[in-house]
Amino acid sequence: MFAIEATNISHRLAGEWILQETDFRLTANECIVITGANGAGKTTLLRLLSGSMRPTSGNVTWYGHSDAREIQVRRLIGYVAHEVQLYPQLTVAENLLFAARMCGIADPRRRALQTLDVSGLAASADEMVAKTSRGIRQRLAIARATIHEPTIVLLDEPFTSLDQEGCQWLTESIRKWRRAGRAICVVSHDLTLTRRLATHVVRVNDRKVCDVTPASVDNFAPNHFVADAA
Amino acid sequence: MDLRWWWIVQKDLATEYRGWNTWPRMLLLGLLMAFLTSYMAIASSGDNSRTAAGICWLTICLAATISLSHSMQDEQNPCCWESLRLYPISPSTIYAAKLTVNTLSLAALQLVVIPCFAVTTNVTWMSHPLLLVVVACLGNLAINSVGTVAAALTVRWQSSHGLLVLLTLPLLIPVILAAAESTRLLDHAAAHGPWRDWLLLLTAFAVVYLTAGWVLFEYLVED
Amino acid sequence: MLRTNRSQTNRTLVLLLMALIALVSGAVFLAPRDATMGDAQRIVYVHVAVAWNALAAFVVMAATGAAYLRTRDLKWDAWMHAAAESGWLCCTLTLVSGSIWAHEAWGTWWTWDPRITTVFILWLLYSTCLVLRGHANEEHLRARLSAVVAILGALDVPLVAMATRWFRGMHPVAPEMEPRMLAVLLLSLLSFTLFFAVVVYCRQTILARRITA
Numbered sequence: 089m090f091a092i093e094a095t096n097i098s099h100r101l102a103g104e105w106i107l108q109e110t111d112f113r114l115t116a117n118e119c120i121v122i123t124g125a126n127g128a129g130k131t132t133l134l135r136l137l138s139g140s141m142r143p144t145s146g147n148v149t150w151y152g153h154s155d156a157r158e159i160q161v162r163r164l165i166g167y168v169a170h171e172v173q174l175y176p177q178l179t180v181a182e183n184l185l186f187a188a189r190m191c192g193i194a195d196p197r198r199r200a201l202q203t204l205d206v207s208g209l210a211a212s213a214d215e216m217v218a219k220t221s222r223g224i225r226q227r228l229a230i231a232r233a234t235i236h237e238p239t240i241v242l243l244d245e246p247f248t249s250l251d252q253e254g255c256q257w258l259t260e261s262i263r264k265w266r267r268a269g270r271a272i273c274v275v276s277h278d279l280t281l282t283r284r285l286a287t288h289v290v291r292v293n294d295r296k297v298c299d300v301t302p303a304s305v306d307n308f309a310p311n312h313f314v315a316d317a318a
Numbered sequence: 319m320d321l322r323w324w325w326i327v328q329k330d331l332a333t334e335y336r337g338w339n340t341w342p343r344m345l346l347l348g349l350l351m352a353f354l355t356s357y358m359a360i361a362s363s364g365d366n367s368r369t370a371a372g373i374c375w376l377t378i379c380l381a382a383t384i385s386l387s388h389s390m391q392d393e394q395n396p397c398c399w400e401s402l403r404l405y406p407i408s409p410s411t412i413y414a415a416k417l418t419v420n421t422l423s424l425a426a427l428q429l430v431v432i433p434c435f436a437v438t439t440n441v442t443w444m445s446h447p448l449l450l451v452v453v454a455c456l457g458n459l460a461i462n463s464v465g466t467v468a469a470a471l472t473v474r475w476q477s478s479h480g481l482l483v484l485l486t487l488p489l490l491i492p493v494i495l496a497a498a499e500s501t502r503l504l505d506h507a508a509a510h511g512p513w514r515d516w517l518l519l520l521t522a523f524a525v526v527y528l529t530a531g532w533v534l535f536e537y538l539v540e541d
Numbered sequence: 542m543l544r545t546n547r548s549q550t551n552r553t554l555v556l557l558l559m560a561l562i563a564l565v566s567g568a569v570f571l572a573p574r575d576a577t578m579g580d581a582q583r584i585v586y587v588h589v590a591v592a593w594n595a596l597a598a599f600v601v602m603a604a605t606g607a608a609y610l611r612t613r614d615l616k617w618d619a620w621m622h623a624a625a626e627s628g629w630l631c632c633t634l635t636l637v638s639g640s641i642w643a644h645e646a647w648g649t650w651w652t653w654d655p656r657i658t659t660v661f662i663l664w665l666l667y668s669t670c671l672v673l674r675g676h677a678n679e680e681h682l683r684a685r686l687s688a689v690v691a692i693l694g695a696l697d698v699p700l701v702a703m704a705t706r707w708f709r710g711m712h713p714v715a716p717e718m719e720p721r722m723l724a725v726l727l728l729s730l731l732s733f734t735l736f737f738a739v740v741v742y743c744r745q746t747i748l749a750r751r752i753t754a
Contacts, residue, residue: 140404162404174396186325187405190402472673491662
């Protein structure tokens with residue numbers, strides 16, 4: 089069974105078709121990287137796959153469930169959006185604790201502390217999010233979205249603002265998740281990381297999702313993304 | 319009962335306590351209106367209880383739009399609305415939490431503003447404290463149950479507060495009228511007649527808006 | 542396709558003509574002159590009909606709004622939009638014709654009578670709904686917002702209908718009418734309802750075509 093199966097999905101925003109009659113499939117143990125030009129519709133595609141938005145037409149299923157509003161479907165998905173989605177007036181630890189409580193985790197305090205350690209945020213635990221650096225916030229955003237150990241992890245430009253150590257931590261985490269049988273989908277512009285992480289690469293181009301093999305990522309011209317936009 | 323609504327309430331109250339973004343603004347608007355009304359009431363001769371009750375409830379309603387707007391904007395601006403929607407919780411939990419926070423904020427305002435209106439305009443509402451509390455609670459619930467839905471409706475737009483006022487005022491006119499008349503006629507509460515009719519109308523709106531809000535909120539949680 | 546459109550338009554025109562002929566001839570030739578108000582009373586034949594249509598349009602909006610929320614089919618939004626537009630027009634005409642009638646009957650253009658107030662609230666709700674629609678640029682978002690406003694706003698409809706019975710006011714409840722006056726009033730109600738039903742149907746066809754385009 090597919091972790092995510094999108095069949096014939098189209099999405100229209102402000103009268104413009106962003107995606108048209110396209111398909112997408114993601115299975116367990118797989119890491120698909122979505123690339124494409126700015127404004128091609130990568131974020132829209134990821135939001136459709138997260139169940140945050142409903143496609144104008146077509147179907148998306150998560151392990152066979154078609155209604156994203158079902159509580160059990162929500163438990164399956166961890167979605168890191170392009171924006172960090174954190175409460176600036178709460179501390180780093182409070183943000184994680186709130187997420188753990190919302191996910192219905194049995195011992196939310198313990199899980200929040202564990203997550204702080206695993207994601208290297210223990211030193212900043214008591215800092216207000218508003219006063220932390222962008223890199224810390226990005227780590228926290230990833231930790232928050234995956235605190236309930238989801239089986240499907242969707243990440244939109246997750247390497248943005250992360251330093252070298254942060255990138256290393258995320259790369260390792262993604263590999264670990266994949267080994268644990270999770271299905272991962274990443275939107276990224278970073279060709280090196282794409283090559284390192286991806287089991288499949290897809291490109292959003294001309295309102296469709298097209299298959300690209302990871303090896304052929306090397307052949308992308310340096311200005312590939314700019315060229316697409318034109 | 320799902321405890322998660324309480325964690326959302328706690329988070330919202332902590333955010334307000336640390337930022338003081340909503341309550342001071344509500345209070346300032348309330349006091350300003352109370353003193354302006356008092357000035358107008360003193361300037362005009364005759365029965366000012368109707369004017370005082372009407373403006374008091376209009377003030378409460380306008381102040382409520384500040385807390386309603388903030389309760390949703392505080393989710394929308396750091397883009398947390400999307401993450402809150404995607405947590406494995408039912409929309410009615412979010413509705414219950416937001417309704418609780420807004421009701422508490424408005425109750426705090428009512429505690430200050432209603433006595434202020436009563437004292438500055440020389441009306442006799444305060445001589446019926448229990449009945450006044452009943453009217454205030456029903457009005458509060460009716461305003462916030464529909465206001466929470468309206469705030470969730472308009473939160474996506476930049477000029478959301480303007481649109482929220484535009485949307486809530488027409489929906490709340492019957493509530494404002496019923497609450498104002500119930501407050502004005504408190505002296506005649508013991509007698510059968512108009513006071514009971516207005517209170518009944520207010521109760522009906524509180525119940526109907528609460529039920530409608532509960533049912534409809536589910537459809538607003540989607541993007 | 543073209544033939545269907547043309548036949549629809551022709552049908553609309555015939556119905557419009559029928560409605561207008563029936564109404565004008567009824568009001569001018571059949572209905573007797575009112576003893577107290579004179580010719581100004583004839584406004585009632587239009588006023589009651591448009592007021593009824595304004596209420597009916599809101600019920601249609603709420604029903605199609607609920608249908609949209611259940612099915613997520615944008616064809617219901619087209620119905621909702623069409624009903625909102627014609628409902629707003631009817632509500633405006635109700636307020637204007639009522640105001641003219643009030644000037645002749647009560648000597649004032651406006652009074653805060655319960656029914657007039659509740660109709661004014663209805664007009665505000667229609668206007669809010671149309672303004673909100675203009676702000677939402679995504680069609681499903683727009684449909685969802687209109688549906689919620691329509692359902693919440695529909696709670697005002699029983700208030701309008703029962704305002705004269707529940708609250709004391711100046712607005713006439715259901716005055717005794719001379720049989721010929723009543724016949725013209727019923728004819729007017731029927732013609733206006735048919736006319737607006739066709740207008741709403743044609744408008745939703747145009748709007749639905751835009752969705753599929």
